[in-house]
Amino acid sequence: METDVLVVGGGNAALCAALSARDHGARVLVIERAPKFYRGGNSRHTRDFRVMNIKGNDFMIGRYTEDEFVDDLKRVAGGEINEDLARLIVRESETLPEWLGKQGVSWQPALSGTLHLARTNIFQLGGGKAMMNAYYRTAQKKGIEVWYESMLEDMEIEGNEFKAARVRKKDSVVTVKAKAIIVASGGFEANREWHRKYWGSAADNFIIRGTPYNQGNVLKLLLDYGVARVGEPDAFHAVAVDGRAPENDGGIVTRLDSVPFGIVVNKDGQRFYDEGEDFWPKRYAIWGGLIARQPDQIAFSIFDSKMIGKFMPSVWDPVSADTIKGLAEQLGLDSDAVEKTVKEFNEATRPGTFNPAELDDCRTEGLKPPKSHWAVKIDQPPYYAYPLKAGITFTYLGVKVNEHARMIMEDGSLAKNMFASGEITAGNVLKRGYLAGFGLTLGATLGRIAGREAANGIRQESVR
Amino acid sequence: MESDKNLFDDGKRQMRLCNACRYCEGYCAVWQAIEWRRDFDDHDMTYLANLCHDCGDCYYACPFTTPHQFGINPPKLFAQLREKTYQKYTWPVAWGKALGEKISGFWIAFLLATLLFFGFIFATNDPASVWQKYTGEGSFYALIPEYFMIGVFSALGLWMIGVWLIGARKFWRDIRSSKNEKVMFQDIVTATKYAMSLRYLGGEGEGCADTDEEPATNRRWLHHFVGYGFLLTFASTSLAAFYAHILHIPAPYPVFHPVVILGTLGGVGMIIGTTGLLYLKLKRDPDLTDEKASKSGASFIMALWTVNVTGMLLLIFRETAAMNSLLVIHLGSVAAFFFTAPYTKFVHFVYRYLALVNYANEERLAKEEETAPTVKNKPKTAAHHKAN
Numbered sequence: 001m002e003t004d005v006l007v008v009g010g011g012n013a014a015l016c017a018a019l020s021a022r023d024h025g026a027r028v029l030v031i032e033r034a035p036k037f038y039r040g041g042n043s044r045h046t047r048d049f050r051v052m053n054i055k056g057n058d059f060m061i062g063r064y065t066e067d068e069f070v071d072d073l074k075r076v077a078g079g080e081i082n083e084d085l086a087r088l089i090v091r092e093s094e095t096l097p098e099w100l101g102k103q104g105v106s107w108q109p110a111l112s113g114t115l116h117l118a119r120t121n122i123f124q125l126g127g128g129k130a131m132m133n134a135y136y137r138t139a140q141k142k143g144i145e146v147w148y149e150s151m152l153e154d155m156e157i158e159g160n161e162f163k164a165a166r167v168r169k170k171d172s173v174v175t176v177k178a179k180a181i182i183v184a185s186g187g188f189e190a191n192r193e194w195h196r197k198y199w200g201s202a203a204d205n206f207i208i209r210g211t212p213y214n215q216g217n218v219l220k221l222l223l224d225y226g227v228a229r230v231g232e233p234d235a236f237h238a239v240a241v242d243g244r245a246p247e248n249d250g251g252i253v254t255r256l257d258s259v260p261f262g263i264v265v266n267k268d269g270q271r272f273y274d275e276g277e278d279f280w281p282k283r284y285a286i287w288g289g290l291i292a293r294q295p296d297q298i299a300f301s302i303f304d305s306k307m308i309g310k311f312m313p314s315v316w317d318p319v320s321a322d323t324i325k326g327l328a329e330q331l332g333l334d335s336d337a338v339e340k341t342v343k344e345f346n347e348a349t350r351p352g353t354f355n356p357a358e359l360d361d362c363r364t365e366g367l368k369p370p371k372s373h374w375a376v377k378i379d380q381p382p383y384y385a386y387p388l389k390a391g392i393t394f395t396y397l398g399v400k401v402n403e404h405a406r407m408i409m410e411d412g413s414l415a416k417n418m419f420a421s422g423e424i425t426a427g428n429v430l431k432r433g434y435l436a437g438f439g440l441t442l443g444a445t446l447g448r449i450a451g452r453e454a455a456n457g458i459r460q461e462s463v464r
Numbered sequence: 465m466e467s468d469k470n471l472f473d474d475g476k477r478q479m480r481l482c483n484a485c486r487y488c489e490g491y492c493a494v495w496q497a498i499e500w501r502r503d504f505d506d507h508d509m510t511y512l513a514n515l516c517h518d519c520g521d522c523y524y525a526c527p528f529t530t531p532h533q534f535g536i537n538p539p540k541l542f543a544q545l546r547e548k549t550y551q552k553y554t555w556p557v558a559w560g561k562a563l564g565e566k567i568s569g570f571w572i573a574f575l576l577a578t579l580l581f582f583g584f585i586f587a588t589n590d591p592a593s594v595w596q597k598y599t600g601e602g603s604f605y606a607l608i609p610e611y612f613m614i615g616v617f618s619a620l621g622l623w624m625i626g627v628w629l630i631g632a633r634k635f636w637r638d639i640r641s642s643k644n645e646k647v648m649f650q651d652i653v654t655a656t657k658y659a660m661s662l663r664y665l666g667g668e669g670e671g672c673a674d675t676d677e678e679p680a681t682n683r684r685w686l687h688h689f690v691g692y693g694f695l696l697t698f699a700s701t702s703l704a705a706f707y708a709h710i711l712h713i714p715a716p717y718p719v720f721h722p723v724v725i726l727g728t729l730g731g732v733g734m735i736i737g738t739t740g741l742l743y744l745k746l747k748r749d750p751d752l753t754d755e756k757a758s759k760s761g762a763s764f765i766m767a768l769w770t771v772n773v774t775g776m777l778l779l780i781f782r783e784t785a786a787m788n789s790l791l792v793i794h795l796g797s798v799a800a801f802f803f804t805a806p807y808t809k810f811v812h813f814v815y816r817y818l819a820l821v822n823y824a825n826e827e828r829l830a831k832e833e834e835t836a837p838t839v840k841n842k843p844k845t846a847a848h849h850k851a852n
Contacts, residue, residue, distance in 0.1 A: 037531060045527060047487060111489050111490060111496075123490070125490045126488055126521065126525030127485075127487030127525055128527070129524070129527045130524065130525035133525075133677050137678060249532065251528070253481050253534070255484065313480075314484070315481050315484050
């Protein structure tokens, strides 16, 4: 099998790269490890792109400038970003809505559920899977070949030049010769074995929020072949999810919003962090890491019947009991410890006006850790609890690329015909933190660049 | 029934899951309506099921359909629930199953009605007269007197509308059971606009997933052919009544008469529409359809097709000796159609329209609340989507 551009991966970044390479005249083969139903990696679970928006469009409200976008990136990453690459992506993002529209993606007008991000983010109509369906339809129309259930097993690399790939396609092994390779196969977040290297047996208790197919096999190959590394090896982005979530692929629906409305205890019945530090959307991402560091990587959000109806309930029913003791027993916790924690919390609450819409004045005094807002006595039965676990979204470890999405080798030299985009390159811009909608934006912009550069490189080569 | 309870319970499970996701909110009214709710009862499920126009967009957009363990499938769920609606709210309930579920209900009614009309002719005329050729003014009434036809079809029409109204009343009471707000005239105007344009049969301008995930608009325009075709034939019939009883010009009317033109346009439109819809039904992805619902839907379309084809045949051959037989067959089909109408898929427009009125009402109230200066204790919680 021979092609011009081999794209490894099947999500947003991969398909943008494939479509861009095809639009620039290359023959393209996409190999996607997942079966057709699960195609698209974590892009299946996505919702929106963050884009610079000066001219305005039908789907966004207001303006979002380059500097503001870059500042937002700096803020979430604690100042530590690759500003040149960040600026490039931000500038490129401005034309994304139109370009992606041409690739078949439909947008959703700002509705009530998306209004608070309508200035900075553009939402796909129907979300990530609808977007992936559109990409694949367009790819088919444009003559891009797609192999499902096909994974990259090994590569033939001479110096800095990719020559061929060994691809396991269902039950057979095929050698694919290509003039360029674009890797957009994600991180290793679904690989428990890999997490175990850093986390030990704790890794067994993590929930993988997205695709089970992001095993990091291609990432490992590239690093083994001497491509330069970016990002902390053990770093991941994790949020608090309902403990009953499936091991993999639970996506957005495993989210839990109850934390600020009560207290959170660990397996020993002890509180361990300020549940009311800030609004939940600003804090849910740190709770994944907090829970990952608790015994058995589990925690319990406890609240009373006053709070029912104040937040969206979980998809799974809460555990409930008429007494705190009964609740603790049902949760398998030491009931004395939980009763003591609740009692101490109740005694520490100060009178105030409870208001979930603002950082209110209901707080604890003399309690460690404190609860800074929305601290209201837990005293009205029945009592409720949700188990919480750490849900991993993505990993930061990746391969180094330049502004042409070209891979950089460990010795600092440029790879000749090897490009990357998407999550596997995220560490080039953000080493920590996350900005809503930036993952897709990075994948689409770098993917578009990678496809163009790969195709143009091949053309120049053949002219020569 | 146990199976009904399971269906409703699974529906509530699915809607809770959908409400935690909300990625489909741009598609149609259903996904807006769930955002105004936190919990779902049986009446909510009935309402949502009838609000759904079965376009299928949400199914293809959903990452949680089977084989995913969540097993989300709103189009199939709603199709099953609509079947329950059509049976539960009709009257008498037992007839719903017998006459609405399968095409055989219509065929039997058709056969019996045709035989009765033939019987009437043979009883009141010389048998040989059936095969005679009648043309010109009043020829339709040569063997079956006009008063008899008017009597039979008025009774059937009243029957059809009467049973629809009984169902509508029961349905409306249920879906409004937890509401205190008044429905205003503007809600009815809004709902009528939604209904007449089939706004929600086609994912907000994107089109339906007619046969597979590719958005298309075929079902919408085919449905327009059927819906507006029906209205044209209705207009034709009303106009004919005006000519006959006010102007005293009896049928049949010449080919270029407004009555015939309206009827022909409507009939041809319905034949095109029903044929196309049947074809799309055959090609539809079986994953998102319910077999029972699909069958009862198809039998309604077949019945409508039969009425129109016999009508067009009558028009074409009305100058020949076959006219009487064709007239009897056509009348038989219309009678059977009217008689079974309260039990077939035909009722979908009653419940869907009422669901749209309820939706328009909810939508207006939600908008008023959003723009209201005072913050009320509203059920809708703040934005809940994850932004990846």
